[in-house]
Amino acid sequence: MKIAVIGANGRAGRLIANALADRGQDVTAVVRESNRTRARFALCKDALELTARDLAGYDVVIDALGGWAPETMDTVWKGAQHLASILSACSTRLLVVGGAGSLYTSAERTQTVTDAPDLPELFKPVAAAHDRALKDLQNRTNLDWTCVSPAADFQPDxxxxxxxxHAGEEFTVNKDGKSMISYLDYADAFVNEVLNGHHVRERISFLQS
Structure with missing residues (x-):
């Protein structure tokens, strides 16, 4: 399978690219500077400058773009929208590293994690950026996309x-009442979805049991 990982030098992107390479996939790391993954190929280009021609021939494109700082946070939704636009009406599948903030916390799907009164202000801007990206994907009918949200407590170490x-769009906790997943477990589950999943035009989520 020919796969491009956008934002492959990032925390999640690097683990996903490495896991795909370790499973023998034909991986291209799309980065703004030198490739720091085990991907065999690299394309050095800003994500927002990618063209349909750059991504032609890939079976799967993975959007692992992130941004916590105010000056980079818009990259989350702008990158997702840009990739969705240039991949529209082609057979390439787009998988997006999503956020947990938009997971539903009510049976009526009227409230989300972001709506919780105790959510720290620090997390609200990035949650809003991921939510904006997801809403754009949900409005597209000419693209095979999947958005993969982590658990609320996304642990790098x-x-x-x-x-x-494997959970759906609802906020889910494990037997200990926790919603947590390590980056390594998330990356492995993400790769399983890339290689074996069939959740087209769906948002799914993962947490540790």
Whole structure:
């Protein structure tokens, strides 16, 4: 399978690119500077400057763009919208590293994690950026997309357990009442979705059991 990982030098993108390469996939790391992954190929270009021609021939494109600083946060939704636009009406599947803020917390799907009164202000801007990206994807009918949200507690330094629960659009907790996943477990589950998943035009989520 020929796969491009946009934002491959980022925390999630690097783990996803490495996991795909380790499974023998034909991976291209799309980065703004030198490739720091195990991907065999690299394309150095800003994500917002990518063209349909740059991504022609790929079976899957992965949007792993992130941004926490105020000056980079718009990249989350602008990147997703740009990639969705240049991949529209072609057979390439787009998988997006999403956020947990838009997971529903009510059965009526009228409230989300972001609506919680105790959500720290620090997380609200990035949650809004991921939510904007998701809403744009949901309005597209000529693109095979999948948005993959992590658990609410997304841990960069925790080990890989291999014990992952596949959830849908609802905020879900494990048997201990926790919504947590390590970056390593998320990356592995994400790659499983890339290679074996069939959740086209759906948002799914993962958490550790």
């Amino acid at each position: 925790e080990p890989q357990t291999g014990n992952v629960i």
